[in-house]
Amino acid sequence: MQLEQINIQINNESIIHSIDLKINSGEIFVLMGPSGSGKTTLLKGIAGLLPFTSGKQTWENGTGTTGLVFQEPRLFPHLTVLENISFGLKVRGIPAKERKKAAREFLKNLQLDGLEKRYPHQLSGGQQQRVSLGRALILNPDLLLLDEPFASLDTTLRQDLIEWLYDLQRKLSFSILWVTHYLDEALSVADRIGIILEGRLQQIGTPSKIFQNPDSEKIAQFLSLPNRFSKEQWSNWFQGELNVLPTLNRGWIDPNHLQLFAGEYNQDEDIREEFTCMIPAIVTKVRPSREGYSISVLAGNQSLDVNTTGWKRVPTVKEKIRIRVPFAQIHWYSE
Amino acid sequence: MVKRIKSPGIITVFFVMLFSLFLLLPFVPLIIWSFTKYWPWPLLLPEKWSMDSWRYLFSASGRAGEGLFNSLIVAVLTLVGNMVLGIPAARVLAQNEFRGKMIVFSILLAPLFIPYTVSIMGMYDFAIRLDFINDYLSVAFAHLIITLPYFVATIWFQFRLIGAKYQEAAASLGASVSKIFFWIEWPLLLPAVLLGSFLVMVISFSQYLPTWIMSGGTMLTIPVVIFPFASSGNSSIVSAYSLLFFVPILVLMLVYFLLMRINSRKQFINRGEDIAIRTNKHSNQ
Amino acid sequence: MWRINKKGYQINNYKGLLGILPALLFMLIFFIGGLFHSLTLSLERQPLAGQENRFWAYKELMNQSFLHSIMVTVGIAAAVAILSGISGLLAALFLAERSRKWKWLQIIFQLPIGIPHLLSAYLLMQVFMQSGWYSRLAFRLGLVDSMETFPVLIHDDWGIGIILAYMWKEVPFIVLLIYPFIVKLIADWKETAEVLGGSFSQTVRLVIVPILLPMWVGGMWVVFAFTLGAYEIPALLAKTSFGSIPVLAFQEYSQFGLERQPFAIAMNLVLAVISFLIGCLLIYFQMDWFKKGRRIW
Structure with a gap:
């Protein structure tokens, strides 16, 4: 039809x-x-x-x-x-x-x-x-x-x-x-x-x-896609120009692809097989989910959602953490 | 697949028109007759006009004033009786489940389904044996039997539309039973009370036989005044009386629409009603 | 607050039922009580009139002409109920479908509600008589050439005038009763039936009328019971020998003295019993209809 x-x-x-x-x-x-x-x-x-x-x-x-x-x-x-x-x-x-x-x-x-x-x-x-x-x-x-x-x-x-x-x-x-x-x-x-x-x-x-x-x-x-930010915001975090088509000016990433690290910056973790960045943030909310925990964090004045799998140590509210973002997992779209 | 609906056929429209004329046209000669005394066949309009019938109406022997007065008193008494007996009964029937409810309901509605003349003849015999009941009261009692079923049914229906949600909400906030009734239910009920009251007054105004029997033929309400003229065929006077009869009905209608208008200005009531109707619809599905 | 405990709730519940007592007692004492009082009245001996037998009134009723009267009265009431029921249903359907465009139609259809039966009889007499207004119109249109050629519709042999006058009152009554339900039923079911391929007339026949049936038949029963017992219209529009029972009974009651009143009461009792029996029959049918588990409202 x-x-x-x-x-x-x-x-x-x-x-x-x-x-x-x-x-x-x-x-x-x-x-x-x-x-x-x-x-x-x-x-x-x-x-x-x-x-x-x-x-x-x-x-x-x-x-x-x-x-x-x-x-x-x-x-x-x-x-x-x-x-x-x-x-x-x-x-x-x-x-x-x-x-x-x-x-x-x-x-x-x-x-x-x-x-x-x-x-x-x-x-x-x-x-x-x-x-x-x-x-x-x-x-x-x-x-x-x-x-x-x-x-x-x-x-x-x-x-x-x-x-x-x-x-x-x-x-x-x-x-x-x-x-x-x-x-x-x-x-x-x-x-x-x-x-x-x-x-x-x-x-x-x-x-x-x-x-x-x-x-x-x-x-x-x-569609309530999570972690949606403008390209400028992403370039801020990645500290440099991003290799994305100029028409695509926004990107989102699934909370499952973000990784959480405790404590201060540690050189050992920064082994770059892929293009990633680290965002320092503060934990604002921790909720259990079926797979593990879903955690809300505040990076500057932007709020991000991160999912952890498994039942490892759980960060506590107000704890300072860092988030690793793999560039390849960001889906780009235009406004 | 949906079949497109055609506009109504010419035959349907013809029949609707015919029926509208059937309902409307009889009023025309009535009005004409009240202004003439002589109107022979086959004239469509009379040649001579006169106000004699109207003058007779309000003369001492016409007794139109007395008839109007008596009709009004009986109707008001009947209405009061309906309010006192009908509203609590409708409330119980709408909000409670109990054994024998259907039987109680059928007893209250029985005068709709069983001719009531015989009961009124028995009531009249009661009344003359007791001999202390005022004529107005006893006639109003007879009218009460006839009107109560209509009133209870109207109020019951509205109580069902309102449902129990608001009362439960009010009760959970700590309102007493009387406060629930006067603050929550009464405002929501008002449109139905107005409609029911209108029906009650109109039906009470119309009664001939019950009024005659219950007063032993002595109380002159408008129908009792009109009837002898109607059966003797004095067209002019009957027409004038009939038109006079329409006056209280029209006044009632005006009052009804006016009160409804005032009532619907209070927007919250309308909204409440809408919600009530919607929830009712929902629970039906 | 509302139910403190189960017992308190029950007490509350019984107290809540008190509201029905005044109305129930009123109906029991006056309507039912009046009925039974009338029954005893009709069984009184009237030695002054030479009636020693307790059942004299009923014995007197058992004759050919009263049987004929029953047939006539019940027949007219049934005809009025069925004709009004059908016309009222069609009119209500039409109004529900078209009322947005033709609001004035609704006003016309509700006009007779406010007019008493006495006046409806008179109104229709004025137009349908041989010397009435319609016969004058017919003369003007060249349809009749003298008063006598206009058909006899008032005081006629078949009670056509009576039926017309009742319909003038009762069709609007049926419309008033079922119109709100038809509007709701159309709103609820029209789309559903349409997407399954039903035309409007099929929707009416297969969905709306079956769901409306109990209420519609109930409305017709009300009309039937009313017509059975009503006096004014046959008193004004029936020919003297027509034999409508309410008219006969009221003549006996009001004109032939106290000792004839039991006879009048007996006649009216017969009418009440007929309506009651027909009502029982209708209720039986309805129970049967619902027994299989059908549920509608």
Whole structure:
């Protein structure tokens, strides 16, 4: 499915600005953005719930169908699981026998066998959302639209369902446009990620591309990339010109790649196999994490995050330490 | 895939128009009739106009003033009864779960589902045997039976919309039960109380049979005054009386909208309501 | 503060229930009590009128013409309830879909709420009579050439005038009752049904009406019960031999002396029992409907 120059206005207020987007068949495209960025509006536009103010929507084979799943399951309270799943078939005028058979078979994919006679309030949250997904999937949509489908579920259940849906998608190979604001969700399923901010599609790319080279500081900020500093700041620390393209004027580095050293400067540590620098800093916060500790330090007036692995000696707050920064691990991007 | 919704068909619009005319047009000849005494078929408008009916209305034998006065007293008494009995009952029904709740609720709503004339005949017999109850009071009691279900249902619904969140918050801050009611619930409840009161007054104004039975045919409220004229077919006088009847209704409507307007100026109440509705919606899903 | 301990909470809870007592007692004493008092009144002997048998009133009721009256009264009430229910539902759906554009329609549809039944009867009589305003309009439009050619709609054989007058009042009532729920149901379910391919009429038939059903039927029952027992409209619009029970009963009650009052009460009791039985039937159906685990509100 392809979108060209899509604009959506609601009550004369522009929500979506000239969006171009192509979703390949069989791919999971994750759309990320903060709340109010227009994700849901775009989704509703694609589903046909809202009219496009201008722009063109085309399909590879001429026409295509979509299915939309909302954040809440929105199951019809007066219908059983089976009736909910076969609702879409019913409105298409498929005879009762056929649609019951189709729905029963589909229950297996949903891992809901034996629950077909239940009413929605008799199901758990995860089961409800599976029914909701099944209700859309049984219609064989060319493109499945998911609007933060698991956001109202708790973490473990969310992860299970993501896993389940991913496997189901690989098995049935339909394409998905998946809206979420969870990074872990995006990373565990996405073939490609799109970032939408203030109604504009800012960047499209593979997950690793997006993280290594965010197109702008705004995107880096939205992704809450750690240790983001300007090139001047980095050159200060490295005490010299840096060998980076002139257009790339900011860089970030993962806390796992920073190394912590206790005490004063020691010549022995400065064996330079690679280009690094040492930043003197003061520890401001120490929090345990799964891998070790995550430590916040203050270098001059800049705050940095450092992760240590293992459970070695932990620095204490206000302790003077130094941080080693390997130049090669800094990801550069432009503001 | 979403099917695009078509604009309403010409047939739908035609029927809606027809029904609107069905509701509206009868008022036209009513107004005309009150200003004429002679209007033969097939004239669309009368040739001679006269104010006689209006003059008769306010003459000694017209008793319009008496009718208005009695109607008003009974309606106010009925309203007071509804407030005293209805609000606490609706509050309990909305906020508590107890055994037999459905039965209690059905008893309170029963006059909606079972014709009440027979009960009122029995009540009248009580009243004449006891013989100390004032006519206004006994008629108001009959009207109370008829209006209480509407009032309780309206208030109950609003209590359900409000939910228990604010009361719990207030209680956790140490507010007493009475303070919770007057500071938290009453302001949130006010729109429903106004609507319920409007309904109660309008229904009380409209009663003919219960008023007649309960007063033994002696109390002249507006419907009791109008009825003989209506059945004898004196169009001009009935029309004037009907228009007179609309006056208190219109005044009530004005008061209702005015109070609602004043109430909605206090923004916090509206916001509270919105939140209440939203949380209610959420809990339903 | 709120619940000091379990016991304190329970006491608090029972104290909280006191609020319902005044209203409950009022209804028990006056509505239910009045009903049973009426029952005993209807079972009084009237030796002065030569009625020695306790059940004389009911015996007198058992005849062909009263049976006919029951049929007529129940038939009219059922027709009014069903016609008003359907028209009210359609009107409420239309208003909920279009009300933003046509606000004045809502005002028109709520106008009759404030008008008493007595006046609604009179209003409709003025326009639908053979000498009424509509017949004059029809004459002007050349549809009829004399008063007598305009169809008989008031004091007619089939109670058309009665049904029209009731609908004038009850359709707006149904709209008032279900409109807020329809607005909420459309807001909740329209999108969901649409993305699954449902058209608006399918959404209404398969989702909105089933969820609304208990409330809608309840509204129709209220209309039915009211119409069954109401006096003013048939008193003004029915022909003398029509046989509407509330009219007959009130004639007996007010015109034929004290000793006939038990008879009038007996007639009204029959109506109350009919409405009660139909109510039980409806509640039974609803229980059955919910029994499988359906839950709606």
